[in-house]
Amino acid sequence: MGALTPEFGIDLGTYSTIVYSKGRGIVLREPTVVAKNIQSGEVLAIGEEAYIMLGRTPDNITATRPLVGGVIGDYTTTEQMLRLLIKKLCRYRFLFRPRVVISVHTGATGVERRAVIDACKEAGAGEVYPIDEIMAAALGAGLPIDTPTGNMVVDIGGGTTSIGVVSLWGIVVRTSVRQAGIDMDEAIIRHLRRKNNLMIGERTAEEIKIKIGSLIKYDDDPPSMEVRGRDLLTGLPQTVEVNANEIREALLEVVQVIEEKVKEVLERTPPELAADIAERGIVLTGGGSLLRGMDEYLSQSTGIKFRLVEDPVSCVAIGTGKILENLNEYRKKGYITPG
Numbered sequence: 001m002g003a004l005t006p007e008f009g010i011d012l013g014t015y016s017t018i019v020y021s022k023g024r025g026i027v028l029r030e031p032t033v034v035a036k037n038i039q040s041g042e043v044l045a046i047g048e049e050a051y052i053m054l055g056r057t058p059d060n061i062t063a064t065r066p067l068v069g070g071v072i073g074d075y076t077t078t079e080q081m082l083r084l085l086i087k088k089l090c091r092y093r094f095l096f097r098p099r100v101v102i103s104v105h106t107g108a109t110g111v112e113r114r115a116v117i118d119a120c121k122e123a124g125a126g127e128v129y130p131i132d133e134i135m136a137a138a139l140g141a142g143l144p145i146d147t148p149t150g151n152m153v154v155d156i157g158g159g160t161t162s163i164g165v166v167s168l169w170g171i172v173v174r175t176s177v178r179q180a181g182i183d184m185d186e187a188i189i190r191h192l193r194r195k196n197n198l199m200i201g202e203r204t205a206e207e208i209k210i211k212i213g214s215l216i217k218y219d220d221d222p223p224s225m226e227v228r229g230r231d232l233l234t235g236l237p238q239t240v241e242v243n244a245n246e247i248r249e250a251l252l253e254v255v256q257v258i259e260e261k262v263k264e265v266l267e268r269t270p271p272e273l274a275a276d277i278a279e280r281g282i283v284l285t286g287g288g289s290l291l292r293g294m295d296e297y298l299s300q301s302t303g304i305k306f307r308l309v310e311d312p313v314s315c316v317a318i319g320t321g322k323i324l325e326n327l328n329e330y331r332k333k334g335y336i337t338p339g
């Protein structure tokens with residue numbers, strides 16, 4: 001364990017990958033997208049550069065997300081991406097295999113968890129410490145997870161929503177559902193196809209969500225925008241105006257599933273912990289929780305106060321960083337073990 005060993009905390013997400021470097025903080029944020037040559041399998045681009053290619057590739061190139069619903073869908077591509085990221089991060093310290101703390105999806109099976117650890121090692125990591133993403137999110141949010149109090153976290157990511165109640169360094173109740181930010185974009189695509197006969201791509205749908213998407217219902221004058229796509233009937237480019245109220249209907253298809261899961265966890269939470277949660281509120285993390293009105297919507301639906309953390313997108317990575325900074329202590333206490 002030389003001082004020269006690079007140490008990273010990685011949030012390997014369906015939508016984006018965020019890296020924390022020990023002593024430095026967040027050093028990298030890239031979309032979890034890989035572009036490849038179909039014939040040779042050669043990686044052409046990763047991250048932002050590959051993300052721009054989504055939906056815009058010619059026949060011989062694919063741009064894909066190697067993670068699906070929070071877990072590895074394409075092992076080889078994930079490993080290739082991690083290898084390039086680690087290489088970029090280590091630069092002059094390539095002689096040392098980095099120590100890595102990596103978040104693992106709350107709903108992952110044993111095999112899926114193993115795949116994350118193995119992919120890291122094959123990509124060049126030395127010791128790998130897996131941590132449950134809900135635990136990392138709770139740590140990143142600064143919750144007192146080492147005390148006997150109920151701390152509830154709802155992490156709405158890109159491919160999955162994870163919900164958990166944490167107390168005394170353990171997860172007491174947990175669940176996850178494959179409905180999150182990317183599914184909201186897909187709901188918007190379906191909506192425009194049904195209502196306007198308009199075909200739009202994934203990135204346009206995301207832009208609509210971020211620009212005018214909201215769970216707040218506007219009584220008059222909802223924000224609106226012009227959307228360009230392809231008319232399904234004529235096959236030609238077409239522009240239509242959409243407003244926030246219509247988009248809200250589409251978003252609710254996803255948000256209502258999340259709402260039900262939150263209620264289910266509350267029902268399964270032991271009474272003492274439920275009382276803590278009612279008093280302390282519920283913490284919202286993940287990029288999907290940035291949707292306008294999400295906190296108010298869930299607060300109203302459950303009667304419990306939801307609070308959005310300061311930097312929802314980086315929260316899990318910050319949590320992996322907190323583990324890195326205290327690794328020896330947490331190892332001794334048995335809170336974390338190498339995988």
Ligand SMILES: Nc1ncnc2c1ncn2[C@@H]1O[C@H](COP(=O)(O)OP(=O)(O)OP(=O)(O)O)[C@@H](O)[C@H]1O
Nearest residue numbers: 013014015016157158159160181182286287288290
């Ligand atoms: N301002 C915003 N409003 C609504 N959604 C947003 C906003 N900013 C980001 N998002 C959405 O957040 C999602 C990504 O969140 P995040 O980075 O937490 O996912 P992830 O950790 O990669 O995925 P997962 O945890 O599901 O594996 C994307 O779907 C993105 O569109």
Ligand SMILES: [Mg+2]
Nearest residue numbers: 013157286316
């Ligand atoms: Mg995530």
